[in-house]
Amino acid sequence: MAIVGGGATGVELSAELRNTAQVLSAYGLHKLDPRHDVGIVLIEAGPRILPALQERVSTATAELLTKLGVKLMTSETVAEVAPGIIRTASGKTVRADLTVWAAGIRAPAILSQLDGLPVNRLGQLNVRRTLQTEIDDNVFALGDCAACPWPGNEKNVPPRAQAAHQQASFLLKALAARLDNRPLPEFTYRDFGSLVSLGHFSAVGNLMGGVIGGNMLIEGLFARFMYMSLYRLHIAALHGYARMVLDTFAYWLRRTTLPRVKLH
Numbered sequence: 001m002a003i004v005g006g007g008a009t010g011v012e013l014s015a016e017l018r019n020t021a022q023v024l025s026a027y028g029l030h031k032l033d034p035r036h037d038v039g040i041v042l043i044e045a046g047p048r049i050l051p052a053l054q055e056r057v058s059t060a061t062a063e064l065l066t067k068l069g070v071k072l073m074t075s076e077t078v079a080e081v082a083p084g085i086i087r088t089a090s091g092k093t094v095r096a097d098l099t100v101w102a103a104g105i106r107a108p109a110i111l112s113q114l115d116g117l118p119v120n121r122l123g124q125l126n127v128r129r130t131l132q133t134e135i136d137d138n139v140f141a142l143g144d145c146a147a148c149p150w151p152g153n154e155k156n157v158p159p160r161a162q163a164a165h166q167q168a169s170f171l172l173k174a175l176a177a178r179l180d181n182r183p184l185p186e187f188t189y190r191d192f193g194s195l196v197s198l199g200h201f202s203a204v205g206n207l208m209g210g211v212i213g214g215n216m217l218i219e220g221l222f223a224r225f226m227y228m229s230l231y232r233l234h235i236a237a238l239h240g241y242a243r244m245v246l247d248t249f250a251y252w253l254r255r256t257t258l259p260r261v262k263l264h
């Protein structure tokens, strides 16, 4: 099978599918040889996978994926997807029974029809650092649907959960200031780094950023632990710490009967 797009989604999916192929024997498919019978090719137009993350994260992840038996094709732009075959702009072909398109994000079309509010090429609403839209002070946008400047960076604030979370907390204060006719603060994104899951058993290549005053590459069990901790923190943010602890306890009790593949 082929996955088009070597961003976080394509990378996580390829590792997860490799893991899934390996656990299929637990479901009775003993004749399947995961490495040889289930080929996974990850095709990326840029020169490296995970282009949005630091190069060393990308390199470490590429090594781990290769070890897992995922074939990487970088600097190859998919030009055509036909039944059973993919053709790249450079003339290469890849045979694939199944192709998953995981290349890029686009905001919903409705955003470009909101009474002339300007959008960028991805369809996100252009906002200022106050999160007000470019031409209307009374319309705010946050999260994935907003293209917010990131000072000191050529890019905008990335479309990530941590950015949406920070903007939500910011907007709570900004809206209170607006209602009191006080000047609006400006949003500053703090990059806490990125974690990329590479399957249940394998290591996780990742990065911790701005908070520690630099960047640190973390891999292996520690990275896996961080990934799981972040998920638990997410549950705590949604349901409170008491429910998170109960949920964690319930998970440990049920884990032997849970599916051995990631379903979410």
Ligand SMILES: Cc1cc2nc3c(=O)[nH]c(=O)nc-3n(C[C@H](O)[C@H](O)[C@H](O)COP(=O)(O)OP(=O)(O)OC[C@H]3O[C@@H](n4cnc5c(N)ncnc54)[C@H](O)[C@@H]3O)c2cc1C
Binding pocket: 008, 009, 108, 110, 142, 143, 144, 145, 159, 160, 161, 162, 163, 164, 195
């Ligand atoms: C596969 C995948 C993996 C990801 N992994 C990570 C990760 O590991 N770390 C990370 O930081 N970020 C990750 N992200 C990105 C993260 O999910 C988003 O940045 C985050 O969810 C953005 O939050 P949001 O509230 O802006 O948008 P969303 O979470 O997308 O919420 C928008 C909501 O609005 C609803 N909606 C849309 N249109 C309408 C409409 N017209 N009317 C009413 N409701 C509507 C949608 O159904 C949705 O529920 C991942 C994203 C994907 C797709």
